Amino acid sequence: MPHASLTIDPAFVVGAIDRRLFGSFVEHLGRAVYDGIYEPDHATADEDGFRKDVIELVRELGVSTVRYPGGNFVSGYRWEDGVGPREQRPRRLDLAWHSLETNEIGLDEFARWSAKAGTELMLAVNLGTRGVQEALDLLEYANVRSGSTLSDLRVANGTPEPHGVVLWCLGNEMDGPWQLGHRSADDYGKLAAQTARAMRQLDPGLKLIACGSSNRQMPTFGAWERTVLEHAYDEIDYLSCHAYYHETPGDLPGFLASPVDMDRFIESVVATIDHVRALRPGRRRVDISFDEWNVWYVDRYHEEDKVTDPQVWPIAPRILEDSYTVADAVVVGGLLMSLLRHADRVTAASMAQLVNVIAPIMTEPGGPSWRQTTFFPFATTSRLARGVTLSVDVATSTYETAAYGDVPVVDAVATHDASAGETAVFLVNRSVDSPATVSVDVRGLGAATVAEAVTLWDDDVHARNTLDHPDRVGLRPTPSAAIDGGTLRVELPPVSWTAVSLR
Numbered sequence: 001m002p003h004a005s006l007t008i009d010p011a012f013v014v015g016a017i018d019r020r021l022f023g024s025f026v027e028h029l030g031r032a033v034y035d036g037i038y039e040p041d042h043a044t045a046d047e048d049g050f051r052k053d054v055i056e057l058v059r060e061l062g063v064s065t066v067r068y069p070g071g072n073f074v075s076g077y078r079w080e081d082g083v084g085p086r087e088q089r090p091r092r093l094d095l096a097w098h099s100l101e102t103n104e105i106g107l108d109e110f111a112r113w114s115a116k117a118g119t120e121l122m123l124a125v126n127l128g129t130r131g132v133q134e135a136l137d138l139l140e141y142a143n144v145r146s147g148s149t150l151s152d153l154r155v156a157n158g159t160p161e162p163h164g165v166v167l168w169c170l171g172n173e174m175d176g177p178w179q180l181g182h183r184s185a186d187d188y189g190k191l192a193a194q195t196a197r198a199m200r201q202l203d204p205g206l207k208l209i210a211c212g213s214s215n216r217q218m219p220t221f222g223a224w225e226r227t228v229l230e231h232a233y234d235e236i237d238y239l240s241c242h243a244y245y246h247e248t249p250g251d252l253p254g255f256l257a258s259p260v261d262m263d264r265f266i267e268s269v270v271a272t273i274d275h276v277r278a279l280r281p282g283r284r285r286v287d288i289s290f291d292e293w294n295v296w297y298v299d300r301y302h303e304e305d306k307v308t309d310p311q312v313w314p315i316a317p318r319i320l321e322d323s324y325t326v327a328d329a330v331v332v333g334g335l336l337m338s339l340l341r342h343a344d345r346v347t348a349a350s351m352a353q354l355v356n357v358i359a360p361i362m363t364e365p366g367g368p369s370w371r372q373t374t375f376f377p378f379a380t381t382s383r384l385a386r387g388v389t390l391s392v393d394v395a396t397s398t399y400e401t402a403a404y405g406d407v408p409v410v411d412a413v414a415t416h417d418a419s420a421g422e423t424a425v426f427l428v429n430r431s432v433d434s435p436a437t438v439s440v441d442v443r444g445l446g447a448a449t450v451a452e453a454v455t456l457w458d459d460d461v462h463a464r465n466t467l468d469h470p471d472r473v474g475l476r477p478t479p480s481a482a483i484d485g486g487t488l489r490v491e492l493p494p495v496s497w498t499a500v501s502l503r
């Protein structure tokens with residue numbers, strides 16, 4: 001049986017955990033907005049047409065920020081289409097997802113939804129088909145109190161207070177050939193720097209995110225980051241990373257090792273950022289915004305979901321509606337652990353996405369909403385991971401994968417909130433056939449006791465929650481978790497994710 005040992009010591013601090021690590025993402029894509037967060041005829045709809053059952057689930061999920069309105073969608077979006085009287089709003093072809101955008105929901109409505117859900121709004125500007133001027137116009141509309149044409153327009157449209165948006169993405173995945181207005185690193189780096197400079201002239205308090213690579217497999221990965229940073233380093237606060245993973249039939253062990261890829265991704269981008277910074281002595285730090293990450297069965301979209309008939313432009317089609325398994329949730333838990341492990345440099349992140357589209361929350365029009373398997377590790381980590389991340393140095397056996405070489409069977413990360421006297425340890429067992437035992441030296445915590453211990457696992461690693469069986473998979477108690485003589489012992493089932501909270 002695999003075994004792992006580690007030490008939790010509050011002295012070994014990696015970095016403070018920014019709440020923005022627990023962000024999410026709502027794109028105008030499929031049923032994320034329409035029939036997702038917004039369904040005016042639904043029994044739970046509020047006065048703005050937002051589903052209250054969904055808002056409650058978003059609150060339970062513990063989402064800090066929500067990135068909006070895209071994604072690929074933003075690279076063809078005209079933000080003006082989504083403000084003002086609804087009956088006058090245009091219906092546009094969304095080329096990114098081959099859909100018809102009705103513009104019933106735009107910035108003002110979404111900001112209202114975000115406030116109701118208790119989240120911070122993070123906006124993306126269109127640097128695909130548009131540029132500096134349109135970004136400035138949107139910023140003026142969103143953040144200027146009043147007295148200018150666009151801020152007064154917002155007031156006239158029924159939003160007297162500015163939205164006060166701090167986090168702004170300078171375009172989306174501009175390295176991707178699929179992106180409208182895709183550019184070279186050199187062109188994008190210059191455009192991002194110009195846009196950032198102009199936006200800061202209007203509002204110096206903004207936090208700006210330049211696009212890094214769409215994923216680590218992009219042929220330009222690394223060179224893209226370096227070139228963009230050479231142009232934009234002084235103007236930005238974050239460089240973005242995006243990564244999606246999925247299980248290839250027959251390679252569950254490789255899939256479970258996906259967080260190893262995320263670790264390497266983050267570490268190589270940090271190295272590039274610091275290399276560029278070293279050439280600019282005295283410059284402030286640029287961090288990573290990992291603003292798209294998740295499990296996504298992208299091939300299913302390309303093979304089954306995608307509508308390409310030039311005469312058919314569906315409204316809110318059922319696309320990218322992945323149904324997640326226990327194994328997917330274990331990977332999501334592991335990806336969150338990777339983000340936490342790098343809390344010193346990853347200070348914002350967005351799980352992509354939030355509702356219906358590759359999402360932890362699903363809805364049925366006129367029907368119920370439910371939690372996917374991936375909901376549970378996110379909600380629990382967001383609730384328990386407070387304060388700082390601690391370095392834990394796990395000693396465990398390894399197994400071989402085709403994609404990442406030898407990877408640890410057991411993964412672990414710990415967090416510590418000194419003021420609340422709370423510590424949490426998150427554990428994954430990647431073995432597909434054997435439980436693992438873990439011993440954690442917790443003497444450094446004094447007289448700690450186990451306050452809560454939960455595990456996500458199932459005899460069927462491909463079990464899911466569905467409309468018909470919404471509660472098939474959930475968290476289970478972890479009776480093995482106990483402290484004796486300064487050692488916490490836990491047994492982890494095969495293919496499982498566990499959280500233990502100590503007080």
Ligand code: AHR
Nearest residue numbers: 027071072073172173352
């Ligand atoms: O989240 C789905 C899509 O994945 C986003 O629109 C895009 O940015 C990424 O490629």
